Amino acid sequence: MTHPHTRTRFTSRHILLSALLFLSLTQGCVNLKAIQDFANISAESAEYTTLVDNYVDFPHRQKRYQPEDRHAQLEAMTQERLTQKTELLLRHQFIEEYMEALGGLAADEIVDQSEELSQLTTNLQSQAGTSPAETEAFGKMAVILTKVVSDGWRKCQLHELIEQSNGPLQTIVKSLTQIVVDGFGGDDQNEQFAMQSYYRTKIAQSNDPAGIAALMEWQESRGENLAAHTQSIQAYSAILEKISEGHQTLYDKRNDLAKAQLLQEIKQTVKELKDLLDTIKKI
Amino acid sequence: MPLTAQEAFDLSKQFREFAIVLGNYRFANWQKLTPTQRRDIEDEEWSLINSSSDMITKAVGLALEESETSVDSITKSIKKAKSAIKKLEKVSHIITVAAAAVGLGAAIVSKDPGAIAKNAKLVMDSTKTLPA
Numbered sequence: 001m002t003h004p005h006t007r008t009r010f011t012s013r014h015i016l017l018s019a020l021l022f023l024s025l026t027q028g029c030v031n032l033k034a035i036q037d038f039a040n041i042s043a044e045s046a047e048y049t050t051l052v053d054n055y056v057d058f059p060h061r062q063k064r065y066q067p068e069d070r071h072a073q074l075e076a077m078t079q080e081r082l083t084q085k086t087e088l089l090l091r092h093q094f095i096e097e098y099m100e101a102l103g104g105l106a107a108d109e110i111v112d113q114s115e116e117l118s119q120l121t122t123n124l125q126s127q128a129g130t131s132p133a134e135t136e137a138f139g140k141m142a143v144i145l146t147k148v149v150s151d152g153w154r155k156c157q158l159h160e161l162i163e164q165s166n167g168p169l170q171t172i173v174k175s176l177t178q179i180v181v182d183g184f185g186g187d188d189q190n191e192q193f194a195m196q197s198y199y200r201t202k203i204a205q206s207n208d209p210a211g212i213a214a215l216m217e218w219q220e221s222r223g224e225n226l227a228a229h230t231q232s233i234q235a236y237s238a239i240l241e242k243i244s245e246g247h248q249t250l251y252d253k254r255n256d257l258a259k260a261q262l263l264q265e266i267k268q269t270v271k272e273l274k275d276l277l278d279t280i281k282k283i
Numbered sequence: 284m285p286l287t288a289q290e291a292f293d294l295s296k297q298f299r300e301f302a303i304v305l306g307n308y309r310f311a312n313w314q315k316l317t318p319t320q321r322r323d324i325e326d327e328e329w330s331l332i333n334s335s336s337d338m339i340t341k342a343v344g345l346a347l348e349e350s351e352t353s354v355d356s357i358t359k360s361i362k363k364a365k366s367a368i369k370k371l372e373k374v375s376h377i378i379t380v381a382a383a384a385v386g387l388g389a390a391i392v393s394k395d396p397g398a399i400a401k402n403a404k405l406v407m408d409s410t411k412t413l414p415a
Contacts, residue, residue, distance in 0.1 A: 055343075058336070070329055077333075080340050088343070131288075179343055182292035186339045190299055190332055197306050197328060204313050 032106040032155070032257060034266040035250065039103030041273045042243045046096035048280060051184050051236060052088045054229065056081045058187045065198035090123050091176045094141050095243070098165060101148050108155035111148050120145075134175050137168035144168075159254040166251035170244060177240045180233060188230045195222055232283045239276045242269055286394075290354045291342035295335045297361040298388050302331035304365045305381055312374075320374050327381035334388025341392060357399065360387060360406040367410040376409075383409040 059074040059081065066074065097116050104111040124138055144164050147153070153161065199219040206212050246269040253262045286294070309316065309324045316324070364384045371377050383406040390398035 062336070066329055066333075070333065073333055077336060077340055081343075084340070084344055178288060178292075182289075182295075183339050183343045186292060186295050186299070187336065190336050190339075193299060193302055193306070193332055197325070197332075200306075200310055201325065204310065 032158070032263070034263040034270065035106040035158075035257065036103045037270045038246050038250075038266050038273075039099045039106060041270055041277065042246070043096045043099035043103065045236075045239045045243065045273065045277055046092045046099065048236065048277070049089060049092050051180060051233060052085060052092070055088070055184055055187060056085055058191070061191065062194055065194040086123055088179070090120070090138065091172050091179075093120055093123070094138060094172050095169070095176070097145055098141060098169060101145055102158075102161060102165075105148070105153055105155055105158045105161055110152055110154065113145065113149055117142070117145055117149060131175075134171055137171035140168040141165065141172070159257060162247070162250050162254045162257075166247060169247055173240050173244045173247075177237055177244075180237045180240065184233050185230070185237075188226060188233060191226055192223075195219065195226065228283045232280050235276050235279045235283075239273060239280075242273050242276065245269065246273075286341070286354065286391075288342045291338050294354060294357060294361075294391060295338035295342065297358060298331050298335035298338065298384070301361055301365050301368075301381075301384055302328045302335065304368050305331065305377075308368050308377065316374060320378070323378050324374075324381065327378065327385055330385040331381070331388060334385065334392060337388075337392040341394075356403050357387065357391065360384075360403045363410045364406050380406070380409045 056078065059077040062074050063071055093116075097113055097120060100113065101111045121142060124142060144161065148157075148161060196219075199215055203212050203215050206215070246266060249262065249265055249269070250257070253259060256262065305324060305328050309321060309328070313321070361384060364380050367380050368377055371380065383402065387399070387402035387406050390402045
């Protein structure tokens with residue numbers, strides 16, 4: 001039989017522990033390093049915009065292979081792609097800024113992104129080419145990030161940030177993934193065609209064995225560069241997929257962000273993201 | 284004819300594949316073709332691959348959302364043209380089919396619904412020159 005005093009002590013201790021747990025969550029004592037790491041590596045990944053530069057430069061690279069009478073058309077394509085650059089980078093910027101806010105709140109820091117937000121808002125106003133769904137996602141994300149800064153959100157609002165941002169973030173990441181896979185990937189396949197057509201034609205026209213050997217070496221070297229580029233596209237689309245999955249996991253378990261199992265899952269996602277980012281950096 | 288980004292990417296793939304089929308034909312028949320025929324076919328290949336790249340450019344600036352537009356007739360025309368290249372014997376027929384497909388590509392990139400319908404029909408008609 002339990003002594004009444006023991007029961008009282010147990011209840012008091014229980015209340016005290018619960019209060020401590022609540023305080024630790026709200027006052028930043030719970031270590032959410034896995035979420036900080038996820039946010040940091042995702043922000044770092046979003047900073048990688050080499051593929052956007054290569055997309056804009058694609059028509060220039062085509063000039064190596066295509067006859068001169070095609071160059072004006074390729075130049076026009078470059079100009080059109082240049083006008084898309086800000087919009088393409090906008091997707092990267094949103095992911096980066098959001099992840100920095102997420103990492104900040106997970107570390108219980110005040111997020112100060114006033115300058116970046118102002119830049120984002122300016123870019124947002126000048127961009128009209130996106131779909132209504134994506135424009136809405138940009139707008140929602142800008143509103144949430146502004147609220148984080150203006151209201152001085154801290155760790156206790158982390159679940160709220162994740163809850164409000166998951167929808168727009170998934171829309172932006174999905175759109176960027178499609179562009180990376182089908183757009184940048186499609187460019188690589190067109191470049192592969194142009195390169196092969198150019199070298200095969202030159203080789204078929206040549207009667208000089210030494211010249212043919214040199215051409216084959218050039219083709220091989222260019223082919224290797226292109227294969228490396230294709231590899232970086234595949235790695236980057238895998239990164240975007242991991243960011244999407246990782247954030248969805250946070251959203252699904254947003255009411256229990258300190259749970260060990262969740263933090264372990266996120267830790268694993270961070271490791272995979274780091275490996276993929278290292279792969280891209282080595283290419 | 285508003286396209287979704289996915290539809291434009293899919294069409295881009297179709298035009299790339301057609302350029303590849305045409306290129307394979309040119310190299311497989313290199314000795315049989317005259318220099319003019321080789322140049323004409325190569326010219327159509329560059330037009331097709333540039334149409335494919337133009338469609339990628341358009342797709343990147345397009346919407347993700349659903350569209351009610353069906354690109355089936357365009358896809359059917361290109362598929363028919365690709366298979367015709369493998370069956371046609373006269374080089375002039377092959378060049379005619381390729382040129383019709385190039386016209387269709389230009390119409391898609393210029394987003395002109397009337398021209399798209401007209402050129403899709405032209406591609407189908409050009410493949411009907413196939414021997415029985």
